[in-house]
Amino acid sequence: MATADSTTEQVLTRVRATWRRLLEQPLVWLAPTLVLLAVFQLYPMLEAVLMSFTDESLVRPGAEFVGIQQYARLATDPEFWEMLRVTAVYAFSSVVLHVLLGLVLALAIDYGVRRGLRGHLTTRVSVLLAWIVPGIIIGLVWKVMLVESQFGAINHFLGLVGVGPVPFRSDPTLALASTIAAGTWRGTAFSMIMIYGGLQRVPTRLYEAARVDGAGRWHRFRHVTLPQLKSVLFVTTVLVTIYALNTFDLIFALTGGGPGRATQVLALFMYQEAFQDYALGRGAAIAVVMLAANLLLTGVYLYAFDISEEV
Amino acid sequence: MSRHDNTTTEEYLELVAVAKTYGGTTTAVEDVTLSLEEGELLVLVGPSGCGKSTTLRMIAGLEDPTTGDIRIDGSSVVGTEPEARNIAMVFQNYALYPHMTARENIGFGLRMTTDLSEDIVAERVESVAETLDVTDLLEDTPDEMSGGQQQRVALGRAIVRDPSVFLLDEPLSNLDATLRAQMRTEIQQLQRELDVTTVYVTHDQTEAMTMGDRVAVLSDGQIQQVDTPLACYYEPANLFVAGFVGEPSMNTVTARNERNRFVGPIEYPATTQLAEAADGVERVTVGIRPEDVSVRPDEEAETATFLGTVDVIEPVGERSFVHVTLEGGPHVTAAVDGTPRVSELDRIEVRLPPDRVHLFDAETGEALHHPQRRSTATGLHPVADGE
Numbered sequence: 001m002a003t004a005d006s007t008t009e010q011v012l013t014r015v016r017a018t019w020r021r022l023l024e025q026p027l028v029w030l031a032p033t034l035v036l037l038a039v040f041q042l043y044p045m046l047e048a049v050l051m052s053f054t055d056e057s058l059v060r061p062g063a064e065f066v067g068i069q070q071y072a073r074l075a076t077d078p079e080f081w082e083m084l085r086v087t088a089v090y091a092f093s094s095v096v097l098h099v100l101l102g103l104v105l106a107l108a109i110d111y112g113v114r115r116g117l118r119g120h121l122t123t124r125v126s127v128l129l130a131w132i133v134p135g136i137i138i139g140l141v142w143k144v145m146l147v148e149s150q151f152g153a154i155n156h157f158l159g160l161v162g163v164g165p166v167p168f169r170s171d172p173t174l175a176l177a178s179t180i181a182a183g184t185w186r187g188t189a190f191s192m193i194m195i196y197g198g199l200q201r202v203p204t205r206l207y208e209a210a211r212v213d214g215a216g217r218w219h220r221f222r223h224v225t226l227p228q229l230k231s232v233l234f235v236t237t238v239l240v241t242i243y244a245l246n247t248f249d250l251i252f253a254l255t256g257g258g259p260g261r262a263t264q265v266l267a268l269f270m271y272q273e274a275f276q277d278y279a280l281g282r283g284a285a286i287a288v289v290m291l292a293a294n295l296l297l298t299g300v301y302l303y304a305f306d307i308s309e310e311v
Numbered sequence: 312m313s314r315h316d317n318t319t320t321e322e323y324l325e326l327v328a329v330a331k332t333y334g335g336t337t338t339a340v341e342d343v344t345l346s347l348e349e350g351e352l353l354v355l356v357g358p359s360g361c362g363k364s365t366t367l368r369m370i371a372g373l374e375d376p377t378t379g380d381i382r383i384d385g386s387s388v389v390g391t392e393p394e395a396r397n398i399a400m401v402f403q404n405y406a407l408y409p410h411m412t413a414r415e416n417i418g419f420g421l422r423m424t425t426d427l428s429e430d431i432v433a434e435r436v437e438s439v440a441e442t443l444d445v446t447d448l449l450e451d452t453p454d455e456m457s458g459g460q461q462q463r464v465a466l467g468r469a470i471v472r473d474p475s476v477f478l479l480d481e482p483l484s485n486l487d488a489t490l491r492a493q494m495r496t497e498i499q500q501l502q503r504e505l506d507v508t509t510v511y512v513t514h515d516q517t518e519a520m521t522m523g524d525r526v527a528v529l530s531d532g533q534i535q536q537v538d539t540p541l542a543c544y545y546e547p548a549n550l551f552v553a554g555f556v557g558e559p560s561m562n563t564v565t566a567r568n569e570r571n572r573f574v575g576p577i578e579y580p581a582t583t584q585l586a587e588a589a590d591g592v593e594r595v596t597v598g599i600r601p602e603d604v605s606v607r608p609d610e611e612a613e614t615a616t617f618l619g620t621v622d623v624i625e626p627v628g629e630r631s632f633v634h635v636t637l638e639g640g641p642h643v644t645a646a647v648d649g650t651p652r653v654s655e656l657d658r659i660e661v662r663l664p665p666d667r668v669h670l671f672d673a674e675t676g677e678a679l680h681h682p683q684r685r686s687t688a689t690g691l692h693p694v695a696d697g698e
Contacts, residue, residue, distance in 0.1 A: 203406070205402055205404060205406040206406055206408060206409075208371075208373050208393075208400075208402070208406065209400070209402060209406035209407075209408070209468075210408075210419075210423075211372070211373065211392065211393040211394055212371055212372075212373070212393045212394075212398060212399065212400045212420075213394075213419050213420035213423055213424075213468070213472075214393075214394040214420055214423040214424035214472075215394065215419070215423045216392075216394060216423075219423055223408070223419070224408065227408075227410040227411075228409075228410065230410075
């Protein structure tokens with residue numbers, strides 16, 4: 001019996017030793033993330049890339065390899081280039097407005113908090129509420145607000161001062177501006193929270209040192225705040241860009257891409273191709289183009305923010 | 312011992328009845344009046360939370376005094392921004408800009424406050440870097456430097472602008488002991504070379520004693536004494552200063568004044584001089600420096616000798632500190648030369664010589680009597696010219 005006990009003990013000791021060794025390997029700790037990423041991100045991405053080289057359809061069994069035909073079709077479609085333009089205008093305006101307004105709001109709150117302002121939590125929570133509400137609801141809320149008669153809240157108030165009614169959703173330019181406004185209203189909360197987090201990490205002593213060094217308000221912002229915020233601004237800009245490029249729900253609910261194709265962004269086009277026209281291959285090709293655009297812009301930001309050392 | 316210095320027109324930096332209250336209830340600084348001559352180095356010393364950093368921050372303009380006035384070179388600076396005061400400050404944690412190189416850090420203030428050309432800025436930065444021996448570090452960012460190097464760059468950033476007042480907020484507290492001693496000397500030399508009016512804040516009494524032309528001891532937001540370091544040591548204005556200045560602290564025993572003796576845990580015989588000083592005071596505190604306590608009493612000196620038990624002996628090189636509990640309860644520390652031939656729990660005789668006794672009013676803490684200073688002259692003389 002004693003021998004059996006000692007054998008069990010030896011086995012147990014060896015198992016424990018192996019387990020400890022295993023736990024020291026970084027791969028073990030990364031494995032859950034890697035598995036989840038592979039299953040839910042990498043595999044679908046790979047599948048989409050493969051699908052973009054076929055003519056797969058939801059209404060027809062089987063699919064044929066068509067090479068770069070889907071991409072060629074997109075490249076020669078003038079409507080695709082128009083949509084790319086709309087997407088670029090929407091994304092660029094969104095990124096600029098999100099980050100700028102987020103920065104202004106965050107600076108205001110940070111300024112207040114550093115001077116003992118109360119109620120900043122309420123302010124942050126209320127701004128964040130806009131971000132929690134699903135995009136489709138935001139789209140609907142804005143749609144109701146922008147109704148082009150006196151029943152629309154905004155036109156009602158404009159009517160009180162003798163303006164309008166303004167064709168917020170039927171004029172092509174105004175419709176695009178409306179989607180940008182609605183998107184900004186929603187997304188600014190996110191950048192504000194991110195940037196505010198970054199601002200809180202800037203040590204007060206740096207501002208004090210800069211004041212003693214003779215730097216006024218603008219120079220303190222330029223030479224202390226901005227450099228200290230660089231990595232946060234980079235991450236925020238990348239995330240907001242991805243978010244803006246992929247916006248679909250809000251525009252779907254607010255304008256449905258119209259009037260005409262004035263607010264037709266790539267994400268919406270992809271949805272329509274894949275799930276309204278059931279052309280999975282064509283939808284996949286648009287998705288791959290969007291992926292490439294996202295990666296390209298992230299690369300551009302990496303270069304522009306000169307952040308390679310910190311990431 | 313003047314609680315407040317008289318202000319005269321020659322003073323360069325003046326604080327007049329300065330007070331700082333937070334939220335109407337918490338008083339950080341209460342009625343501080345100080346004045347510094349041009350080129351003087353004043354050390355503000357006191358325990359944590361005594362208001363010394365707040366005082367410095369008010370001089371810098373980082374905080375406004377609730378009441379009182381601060382004048383630099385005759386004109387009030389209350390209400391003006393720090394950037395308008397031409398002061399430079401070295402912070403406890405250096406506060407270097409982490410995204411800038413040493414060169415940019417040092418030159419930042421010059422760029423902000425002057426219209427100097429880049430060439431002249433570079434020239435001045437390099438000259439300061441040479442003074443502080445940081446030329447090799449000019450292209451490094453703070454995270455590539457050691458604490459001591461960061462400290463030098465922070466000093467460089469302060470002196471490059473040729474400020475009218477130089478403020479140092481515990482600049483050595485993050486350095487190790489060796490470096491601290493070295494930087495202490497360097498800062499002193501630098502201050503003398505630049506001849507700039509300097510306020511130096513520290514909680515370390517060694518720094519206070521060794522660095523300042525004068526020392527201002529603060530406690531609970533109030534100035535306890537402003538004087539030369541030696542005067543604070545030999546003639547402390549009150550019990551707080553007596554206990555704060557000197558290492559180990561002064562031994563104190565509180566007792567009832569019964570004319571020719573002080574009766575408390577021990578019965579201390581009062582000399583005529585002490586009795587006169589204590590006249591009219593009900594309770595007195597008898598104080599004696601550890602180096603004046605004798606653990607090998609003279610055979611004929613019978614008075615003021617007490618029996619006690621050795622608690623701990625701390626050898627610190629050429630001296631040892633002997634901690635003794637006297638019969639009756641009071642603890643006494645004696646600083647003796649070399650290593651004493653007694654060990655823990657030994658019973659010994661301890662003499663507290665009456666001619667070395669400081670006397671304080673136990674109620675107010677104010678000093679009533681100080682012994683005469685001992686001659687502190689050493690055999691050290693400068694070599695005469697021509698020898």
